[in-house]
Amino acid sequence: MHPLRSIGFLATSVALILGICVLKNRNGIIRHYEVPHEPPPSAHPSMELPSDHPPLDHPTTDLPPPPTTALPFAWTVPDDWEAQPPRSSMTAAMFRVPGNGDPDAELTVTALGGMAGDALSNVNRWRGQLGLAPITETDLPALTHPIDIKGLDSAQAIWVTLLSETPLDGNPYRSAFAVAFFEYDGSVWFFKLAGPEATVTSAQASLRALVETLKPASAESHE
Amino acid sequence: MSALFRLLQACASLRLTLVCLGLAMIVIFVGTMAQVDHGIFFVQKHIFESFLVTYDVLPRWLPLPVIPGGALIAVTLGINLLAAIFFRFTWNAKKLGIWLVHGGILLLLGGGFVTAGLSIESQMVIDEGGTKNYSESTRFTELALTRAKNDAADEVISIPDTRYIQPGDIEDARLPVRLRIHEYHPNSQLRRREAGDPAGKATMGIGAQLAFTPAAPDPREETLNQVIVIAEVFDGNNSLGTWLLSNTLGAPQNFVAGGVSWQIAVRNTRYYNPYSIRLLDFQHEIHAGTDIPRHFASQIELQNPETGEQRKLTIYMNNPLRYHGKTYYQAAFANNDTTSILAVVENPGWTTPYLSCTIITLGLCVQFLSHLSAFTRRRRAAEAAA
Numbered sequence: 295m296h297p298l299r300s301i302g303f304l305a306t307s308v309a310l311i312l313g314i315c316v317l318k319n320r321n322g323i324i325r326h327y328e329v330p331h332e333p334p335p336s337a338h339p340s341m342e343l344p345s346d347h348p349p350l351d352h353p354t355t356d357l358p359p360p361p362t363t364a365l366p367f368a369w370t371v372p373d374d375w376e377a378q379p380p381r382s383s384m385t386a387a388m389f390r391v392p393g394n395g396d397p398d399a400e401l402t403v404t405a406l407g408g409m410a411g412d413a414l415s416n417v418n419r420w421r422g423q424l425g426l427a428p429i430t431e432t433d434l435p436a437l438t439h440p441i442d443i444k445g446l447d448s449a450q451a452i453w454v455t456l457l458s459e460t461p462l463d464g465n466p467y468r469s470a471f472a473v474a475f476f477e478y479d480g481s482v483w484f485f486k487l488a489g490p491e492a493t494v495t496s497a498q499a500s501l502r503a504l505v506e507t508l509k510p511a512s513a514e515s516h517e
Numbered sequence: 518m519s520a521l522f523r524l525l526q527a528c529a530s531l532r533l534t535l536v537c538l539g540l541a542m543i544v545i546f547v548g549t550m551a552q553v554d555h556g557i558f559f560v561q562k563h564i565f566e567s568f569l570v571t572y573d574v575l576p577r578w579l580p581l582p583v584i585p586g587g588a589l590i591a592v593t594l595g596i597n598l599l600a601a602i603f604f605r606f607t608w609n610a611k612k613l614g615i616w617l618v619h620g621g622i623l624l625l626l627g628g629g630f631v632t633a634g635l636s637i638e639s640q641m642v643i644d645e646g647g648t649k650n651y652s653e654s655t656r657f658t659e660l661a662l663t664r665a666k667n668d669a670a671d672e673v674i675s676i677p678d679t680r681y682i683q684p685g686d687i688e689d690a691r692l693p694v695r696l697r698i699h700e701y702h703p704n705s706q707l708r709r710r711e712a713g714d715p716a717g718k719a720t721m722g723i724g725a726q727l728a729f730t731p732a733a734p735d736p737r738e739e740t741l742n743q744v745i746v747i748a749e750v751f752d753g754n755n756s757l758g759t760w761l762l763s764n765t766l767g768a769p770q771n772f773v774a775g776g777v778s779w780q781i782a783v784r785n786t787r788y789y790n791p792y793s794i795r796l797l798d799f800q801h802e803i804h805a806g807t808d809i810p811r812h813f814a815s816q817i818e819l820q821n822p823e824t825g826e827q828r829k830l831t832i833y834m835n836n837p838l839r840y841h842g843k844t845y846y847q848a849a850f851a852n853n854d855t856t857s858i859l860a861v862v863e864n865p866g867w868t869t870p871y872l873s874c875t876i877i878t879l880g881l882c883v884q885f886l887s888h889l890s891a892f893t894r895r896r897r898a899a900e901a902a903a
Contacts, residue, residue, distance in 0.1 A: 299603045299604060300521075300522065300525055300603075302603055303525060303528075303599055303600055303603040303604065304525075306599050306603075307596050307599055307600075310592070310595055310596070310599070311592065313630070314588070314592065314630055314634070316634075317630060317631070317633070317634025317635065322677055322679045322680055323677065324674065324675065324676050324677070324680070324689050324691060324692075325673075325674070325675040325677075326672075326673070326674050326675075326691045327673055327675075327789070328666065328670045328671065328672055328673070329650070329651075329670065329671050329673055329789050330650065330669065330670060330671070331665060331667075331668060331669050331670055331671050332671055412725075412726060415723075415725040415726050418720070418721060418725070418758075419721065419722055419723065419725075422721045422722065422757070422758060422770075422771060422772055422773070423771045423772075423773070423778070424773065425772075425773025425774075425776070425778075428720055428721060428758055458773070460776050461776065462773060462776055462777070462778055463664075463665070463776075463777055463778050464776075464777075
């Protein structure tokens with residue numbers, strides 16, 4: 295047997311086996327890339343849910359499209375809050391809240407199923423979105439306040455305001471949330487004002503007044 | 518040294534070839550029968566593309582090998598063929614046909630490995646009027662960290678599922694955080710948390726309101742397994758909380774690390790394209806008076822900002838779109854014929870079966886004609902001598 299042939303055979307065989315090992319292991323590589331900015335979910339109503347929505351009991355592909363959320367109450371919105379098209383069928387209403395010199399904030403009105411009403415997990419979810427550490431049940435009373443909604447059979451909303459410790463996402467301002475949420479008509483309703491600290495601080499009194507004066511839809515159509 | 522030479526010579530044995538071919542027939546039979554219970558994907562991965570086919574009668578850490586897998590047989594056949602080429606075949610023009618036939622077989626084997634290692638199958642689901650620039654795997658998931666880099670672009674860091682199926686830490690210079698995988702379940706039943714459910718590990722996001730029951734993975738092609746990953750996120754040594762992630766949650770969850778908002782999600786693995794496809798219309802025609810489909814077609818608009826292309830095309834049965842190394846087939850539809858599902862296949866080795874079969878055919882022809890020519894010459898010589 296010629297030594298050169300043996301070397302050639304061994305080299306080719308090793309190259310074959312190495313090639314196979316590389317092919318088999320390439321699936322474990324972490325990829326880092328950029329893609330065009332993805333617009334908010336809109337394409338497939340049964341496949342997409344808003345970011346705050348709890349998951350459904352079954353794979354979303356098996357479910358029919360969710361119905362459009364109807365409003366069971368009416369409200370009075372400040373004149374300078376501009377209505378926006380909802381981003382998904384689970385969003386009942388959206389408004390752009392002008393910043394008057396500061397960047398605008400956004401009010402989102404969402405209705406979710408009854409199990410979405412746990413105050414601690416909701417507050418911790420929003421705290422996480424602002425980079426704040428989670429709190430425990432004992433901390434909750436100090437951060438939340440009840441609001442009476444006399445027009446809705448004296449329903450009681452939970453009011454919470456949150457502020458990030460530092461500016462987020464390269465913005466020059468700190469981010470803030472003002473949220474009121476309450477159970478009504480079998481759903482938990484969230485009124486979430488999100489935006490720069492200055493805009494949210496100046497608009498939160500109007501939001502609170504809006505929630506306090508909610509009335510059943512049958513009494514008045516919303517503006 | 519002589520022992521090594523003997524071993525190398527044994528690699529070129531024709532008996533080894535016959536054993537491999539016999540085992541290949543057994544593996545093909547077993548794989549075909551196993552598709553009934555386990556589906557094509559499972560059989561492909563665990564029988565045809567594996568080195569050993571195991572029978573899990575023992576604990577998972579000690580599976581019992583039953584028969585060699587397709588990959589082991591193919592590697593052995595490849596080495597056997599290489600050994601024959603190096604040690605048994607002689608280099609002369611008379612053997613040209615033999616060389617072509619065996620070269621073609623070697624190319625076929627190599628193409629099989631390229632297909633097994635590099636081919637990607639995915640789906641592009643588009644609604645009428647919608648545009649997509651990516652397709653998604655129906656079998657593999659990824660843990661994706663995403664942030665809006667600017668108004669035009671998102672930064673994505675994608676961790677393949679092979680990195681999080683085992684508990685442990687995932688650290689990488691490209692990751693903004695350290696991830697600690699606590700649990701991985703390839704399939705499960707996810708539901709809202711009820712009174713009496715034991716405390717879950719998730720402390721952040723919507724997972725804190727959820728409970729789940731692990732389930733065996735469903736091998737059927739049409740079923741989406743509900744993958745669940747319980748992951749803790751660390752910014753340095755500071756734990757930001759633990760999230761429950763699943764490919765069926767429908768939307769990513771958020772955390773902030775280093776003053777930057779990130780979205781975290783387990784989702785079906787995405788394969789992005791530098792071009793996009795817009796579904797203009799989906800047509801579904803049936804034979805009159807029946808539910809039997811007659812014609813499916815997707816009218817699409819291909820948009821490639823790099824080349825400036827913007828053209829309208831129709832994809833229908835047996836008329837796929839081949840573009841940028843990918844082939845788009847009309848596969849299915851949904852939502853009352855308003856959503857089209859295209860099967861997307863990317864296989865860099867798709868030409869090798871055609872090429873190798875052509876070479877093998879050519880080699881057989883050369884071999885046959887050379888034998889015929891030699892036979893004719895001998896016969897004429899014999900006739901002349903008579």
